[in-house]
Amino acid sequence: MAEYYGNYISGRYVAPRRAAWFESVNPADREERLGLFVDSGVQEVAEAVSSIAGVAARWASTPGTERAAMLQKALIALGERKEELARVMTREQGKPLQESMNEIGKSIGEAQFMLGEGYRLNGYTAMSEKPGTWAQTVRVPVGPVAAITPWNFPVLTPMRKLMPALVTGNTAVLKPSEYTPLTGLKLVEILNSAGLPGGVLNAVTGGRSTGEALVKHHAIQAITFTGSTAAGRSIYKLAAERLVRVQAEMGGKNPAVVWDPPSMDEAVKHIVSAAFLCSGQRCTAISRVIVRRAEAAELERALVAALAELRPGNGLAAGVTLGPLTSEAQLTKVSGFVQRAVREGARLALGGAPLLEGEYAKGFFFPATLLADVTEEMEIAREEVFGPVLTLQPVDTFEEALAVANHVEYGLTAAIFTKDLSIAGRFVDGIQTGMVHVNHGTAPESHMPFGGVKASGVGPGSVGPTTKDFFTDIKTVYLKHT
Numbered sequence: 001m002a003e004y005y006g007n008y009i010s011g012r013y014v015a016p017r018r019a020a021w022f023e024s025v026n027p028a029d030r031e032e033r034l035g036l037f038v039d040s041g042v043q044e045v046a047e048a049v050s051s052i053a054g055v056a057a058r059w060a061s062t063p064g065t066e067r068a069a070m071l072q073k074a075l076i077a078l079g080e081r082k083e084e085l086a087r088v089m090t091r092e093q094g095k096p097l098q099e100s101m102n103e104i105g106k107s108i109g110e111a112q113f114m115l116g117e118g119y120r121l122n123g124y125t126a127m128s129e130k131p132g133t134w135a136q137t138v139r140v141p142v143g144p145v146a147a148i149t150p151w152n153f154p155v156l157t158p159m160r161k162l163m164p165a166l167v168t169g170n171t172a173v174l175k176p177s178e179y180t181p182l183t184g185l186k187l188v189e190i191l192n193s194a195g196l197p198g199g200v201l202n203a204v205t206g207g208r209s210t211g212e213a214l215v216k217h218h219a220i221q222a223i224t225f226t227g228s229t230a231a232g233r234s235i236y237k238l239a240a241e242r243l244v245r246v247q248a249e250m251g252g253k254n255p256a257v258v259w260d261p262p263s264m265d266e267a268v269k270h271i272v273s274a275a276f277l278c279s280g281q282r283c284t285a286i287s288r289v290i291v292r293r294a295e296a297a298e299l300e301r302a303l304v305a306a307l308a309e310l311r312p313g314n315g316l317a318a319g320v321t322l323g324p325l326t327s328e329a330q331l332t333k334v335s336g337f338v339q340r341a342v343r344e345g346a347r348l349a350l351g352g353a354p355l356l357e358g359e360y361a362k363g364f365f366f367p368a369t370l371l372a373d374v375t376e377e378m379e380i381a382r383e384e385v386f387g388p389v390l391t392l393q394p395v396d397t398f399e400e401a402l403a404v405a406n407h408v409e410y411g412l413t414a415a416i417f418t419k420d421l422s423i424a425g426r427f428v429d430g431i432q433t434g435m436v437h438v439n440h441g442t443a444p445e446s447h448m449p450f451g452g453v454k455a456s457g458v459g460p461g462s463v464g465p466t467t468k469d470f471f472t473d474i475k476t477v478y479l480k481h482t
């Protein structure tokens with residue numbers, strides 16, 4: 001019997017008044033149900049928001065250093081229950097257990113930096129135009145925050161939103177993805193278990209309509225969203241009607257350019273990891289490799305050899321390095337992209353169709369796939385696939401490589417592998433992305449701004465020092481003392 005979970009409000013699970021439920025299943029074995037969750041409507045959302053709004057003033061007036069100390073205890077609790085939560089994540093999202101453990105470890109690392117912001121909520125003092133007067137700025141919390149998150153990083157993405165929101169003095173409601181509700185609820189339960197005041201951090205479950213109800217709620221003053229560009233656009237429009245701010249981190253079509261690399265083996269290692277961790281379901285996944293034509297054949301051979309080593313399977317089994325896709329819809333979507341690419345003339349170098357034999361038939365498995373001879377006008381060269389699919393696109397000049405890299409709607413992250421300093425510099429200057437890596441995959445660090453441009457991002461980047469600009473307002477104070 002699957003367990004029923006209410007929303008997490010004011011420090012406890014709350015049974016809903018009405019019975020609209022949805023279930024979450026293990027993508028490696030669809031027979032395994034993780035639980036039944038509330039498909040929250042306007043009423044459930046109002047209950048969660050009124051709880052965070054009720055304690056907002058008290059939390060805002062608690063000194064930042066005290067908030068940081070309380071949140072530090074929450075982080076310790078998360079560290080202590082890391083493996084328990086990682087197992088829930090792997091059963092619900094699908095990624096190999098070690099990846100789930102690493103994700104929680106990284107969340108804690110990013111949060112450590114962020115909690116220091118409790119000590120750095122600085123304004124500045126300026127010379128006043130008037131005598132006997134101080135002119136200064138102070139930072140104040142923006143107000144109750146809604147955090148709406150996707151299913152691919154069900155701990156890291158919520159943590160990137162909740163920790164900065166809370167430490168800067170805001171209370172928050174998390175709405176995790178409808179595909180990973182249990183991981184989201186458990187995260188919020190664990191963070192609360194270390195003594196956060198009740199109502200500072202709540203969670204409601206549900207899908208799009210639950211997210212919309214949150215965005216529309218009059219008490220919500222800021223929406224931090226991660227997910228698809230389509231949903232980001234829709235949230236931005238809704239929020240504009242109430243003039244509340246949105247931080248949106250959205251899709252990507254991240255290129256890696258290989259141009260006379262210092263080491264082909266190293267480049268392949270970085271590309272494979274950046275492209276296939278989380279089965280390619282990462283906003284920062286490298287999804288297209290643009291390669292100097294002279295190096296294309298060597299790179300293709302090396303990639304095929306490396307990808308053949310990846311082992312698909314249930315993320316809880318030892319030795320598995322490629323988990324399932326998170327949902328049947330995602331499996332259908334990824335298969336469709338590959339079929340259309342082949343029809344448009346791409347050459348299948350490896351993989352290409354869902355795994356349906358034996359144990360794989362229980363879940364949503366797709367093998368590591370490499371499409372070669374891809375050209376700029378193909379759909380696969382432009383659209384986000386969000387699966388274990390990499391494309392190889394040969395070009396003749398560096399100018400062409402840069403133009404191809406930029407010729408997409410997205411602008412999240414990019415990498416170049418080259419030993420030519422001038423090529424590296426021109427790439428860094430010319431690439432239209434929020435992040436760029438030279439001789440390194442697209443893995444970001446825990447204290448640096450994270451975000452995209454173009455259709456990949458709106459608002460200050462999360463992670464690192466920029467994020468407090470989203471969660472605080474600047475108040476200018478003139479104090480005439482004489």
Ligand code: NAD
Nearest residue numbers: 149150151177207208211212227228231234249250251283
């Ligand atoms: P999604 O947009 O379908 O859903 C994301 C969240 O938004 C979910 O909680 C969903 O219930 C909610 N939602 C959907 N439509 C909504 C609406 N109109 N109003 C309010 N809430 C709404 O995305 P997904 O399929 O869960 O995740 C995959 C996408 O997320 C990919 O495009 C990926 O690139 C992107 N992503 C981006 C980043 C980043 O930092 N840039 C990180 C991870 C994932």
